[in-house]
Amino acid sequence: MRLLIVEDNERLARxxxxxxxxxxxxxxxxxxxxxxxxxxxxxxxxxxxLDLGLPDGDGLHWLKQxxxxxxxxxxxxxxxxxxxxxxxxxxxxxxxxxxxxxAETDEIAARIRALLRRPGxxxxxxxxxxxxxxxxxxxxxxxxxxxxxxxxxxxDLLELLMREAGAVVRRDRIxxxxxxxxxxxxxxxxxxxxxxxRRRLDEGAARNMLHTIRGLGYMxxxxxx
Amino acid sequence: MSGRVSVGQRLSLGLSLIxxxxxxxxxxxxxxQYGFTADELLHFSTLAYTRNELIGHVGLPILVLLxxxxxxxxxxxxxxxxxxxxxxxxxxxxxxxxxxRIDDRDMPAEAMPFVAAINRLLDRLDSxxxxxxxxxxxxxxxxxxxxxxxxxxxxxxxxxxxxxLKEEVTAMRRLIDQLLLMAQVNxxxxxxxxxxxxxxxxxxxxxxxxxxxxxxxxxxxxxVEVEDGHVxxxxxxxxxxxxxxxLVENAVRATPAGGTVTVVAGPGTRLRVRDEGPGLAxxxxxxxxxxxxxxxxxxxxxxxxxxxxxxxxxxxHRGQILAQQEARELILSFQQ
Numbered sequence: 001m002r003l004l005i006v007e008d009n010e011r012l013a014r015x016x017x018x019x020x021x022x023x024x025x026x027x028x029x030x031x032x033x034x035x036x037x038x039x040x041x042x043x044x045x046x047x048x049x050l051d052l053g054l055p056d057g058d059g060l061h062w063l064k065q066x067x068x069x070x071x072x073x074x075x076x077x078x079x080x081x082x083x084x085x086x087x088x089x090x091x092x093x094x095x096x097x098x099x100x101x102x103a104e105t106d107e108i109a110a111r112i113r114a115l116l117r118r119p120g121x122x123x124x125x126x127x128x129x130x131x132x133x134x135x136x137x138x139x140x141x142x143x144x145x146x147x148x149x150x151x152x153x154x155x156d157l158l159e160l161l162m163r164e165a166g167a168v169v170r171r172d173r174i175x176x177x178x179x180x181x182x183x184x185x186x187x188x189x190x191x192x193x194x195x196x197x198r199r200r201l202d203e204g205a206a207r208n209m210l211h212t213i214r215g216l217g218y219m220x221x222x223x224x225x
Numbered sequence: 226m227s228g229r230v231s232v233g234q235r236l237s238l239g240l241s242l243i244x245x246x247x248x249x250x251x252x253x254x255x256x257x258q259y260g261f262t263a264d265e266l267l268h269f270s271t272l273a274y275t276r277n278e279l280i281g282h283v284g285l286p287i288l289v290l291l292x293x294x295x296x297x298x299x300x301x302x303x304x305x306x307x308x309x310x311x312x313x314x315x316x317x318x319x320x321x322x323x324x325x326r327i328d329d330r331d332m333p334a335e336a337m338p339f340v341a342a343i344n345r346l347l348d349r350l351d352s353x354x355x356x357x358x359x360x361x362x363x364x365x366x367x368x369x370x371x372x373x374x375x376x377x378x379x380x381x382x383x384x385x386x387x388x389x390l391k392e393e394v395t396a397m398r399r400l401i402d403q404l405l406l407m408a409q410v411n412x413x414x415x416x417x418x419x420x421x422x423x424x425x426x427x428x429x430x431x432x433x434x435x436x437x438x439x440x441x442x443x444x445x446x447x448x449v450e451v452e453d454g455h456v457x458x459x460x461x462x463x464x465x466x467x468x469x470x471x472l473v474e475n476a477v478r479a480t481p482a483g484g485t486v487t488v489v490a491g492p493g494t495r496l497r498v499r500d501e502g503p504g505l506a507x508x509x510x511x512x513x514x515x516x517x518x519x520x521x522x523x524x525x526x527x528x529x530x531x532x533x534x535x536x537x538x539x540x541x542h543r544g545q546i547l548a549q550q551e552a553r554e555l556i557l558s559f560q561q
Binding site for chain 2 (some may be wrong): 009011012015016018019022064080100101102103104105106109142169170210213214215216217219221222
């Protein structure tokens with residue numbers, strides 16, 4: 001994993017880099033958009049952390065331009081937006097997610113991990129959440145190296161929850177991704193799959209990682225690596 | 226009305242005095258012209274005649290003139306003051322303290338200096354408030370970078386002390402968020418955005434989805450219930466969401482570890498937040514929402530401030546916050 005931190009405050013950039021490196025993410029710093037361009041030309045990054053106000057231009061404008069030129073690297077935007085603005089400009093400009101400043105390193109690292117788990121151009125063949133591993137090609141799940149015996153629906157559900165680890169996955173989304181349109185879904189079908197998966201996870205070292213948000217959906221806790 | 230004399234009463238009194246003087250002057254002039262003396266007028270043989278003459282030629286004309294004058298004048302005065310009364314009602318009924326102005330279109334010219342002075346005063350109050358809000362917003366913004374640095378520096382430390390410090394920084398971040406929110410709510414109240422139709426059930430679900438990871442990480446559960454299907458209110462979505470978020474955070478604080486906070490949309494135009502704490506009485510809620518009186522509940526992460534902000538947002542939406550102590554609920558109640 002290699003990240004590019006685009007941030008003009010050198011101290012903030014260094015501290016963010018060091019924090020992320022302690023969490024196993026290798027980072028480069030760019031203190032201006034020119035430097036970011038130069039870095040992107042010679043290294044293939046897995047994600048960009050972008051601050052908006054930079055000395056040689058507006059980060060949003062730069063990102064929009066880069067996206068138009070075909071850059072697909074996922075971008076996490078650091079924003080100092082106000083509390084009441086309901087639209088995040090950055091998401092229109094091509095950012096994949098945003099964190100409101102001041103953000104903690106854990107939060108930034110969690111968002112980056114979530115970005116990297118998304119299916120995309122450089123989709124990871126192996127998903128990792130805490131002690132859980134999921135091999136997307138072989139469709140095999142394991143906890144601390146011990147393979148889990150899962151049905152097809154259980155593995156589909158686990159993959160979905162792992163890709164969204166740390167965020168709530170709503171029930172209706174689980175229904176549409178687990179069952180095709182023709183299938184008659186009984187009211188408790190999703191609950192049944194979830195409770196079977198939870199039993200499997202609780203047997204291993206992934207105890208209490210799968211949470212129910214009653215009335216809304218489910219969430220797999222993002223325990224980091 | 227202790228001792229306060231109305232303009233109408235003053236006018237009646239003045240006109241009565243004029244009438245009295247008129248009668249005396251008339252009698253004096255008639256007496257002078259015809260050379261009557263007081264003895265002749267008041268002699269018992271002429272007394273009845275004098276009295277009739279006085280009533281017929283002095284009393285009646287003056288009454289005929291004065292009574293309609295008094296009635297008309299009182300009516301005019303009442304009419305003239307009606308715009309002032311309406312302005313007072315409008316000020317009392319204004320949903321916020323910001324951006325209130327007296328409508329001077331129907332004001333009588335005599336009231337204009339006063340009305341204009343009041344409006345200028347309201348202008349000044351608004352601009353002072355705006356400056357203070359801008360200042361608070363600036364301070365909050367400026368604090369973000371040093372706080373980021375502090376938070377990242379702390380990240381390198383480990384151990385119990387570091388955890389305590391990190392918690393303090395987190396609380397400080399939340400406090401700054403609340404300050405910014407407060408400033409924005411006030412600006413918004415001064416110049417409201419056009420209201421949109423907001424589905425309360427969807428809003429509750431979206432907020433719970435956003436807050437659930439943090440609440441679960443804190444060892445509590447959260448749930449959503451929708452009672453009346455999808456009910457809509459008119460307002461500003463992010464503002465209502467911020468109000469509901471403050472109620473949820475308050476509920477999380479009141480709920481012991483392992484407990485559940487439940488957000489209920491409905492019945493009707495209500496959003497309810499149920500916790501597993503001791504419950505809060507309506508009186509206590511009102512006190513909590515008043516400034517300077519939340520010492521008993523004070524916390525470093527702006528607990529009372531959060532409820533005060535939620536209160537302001539609700540007032541701007543012509544709604545209110547209610548407490549149901551037995552049900553352990555705080556309720557955002559919108560107009561139907």
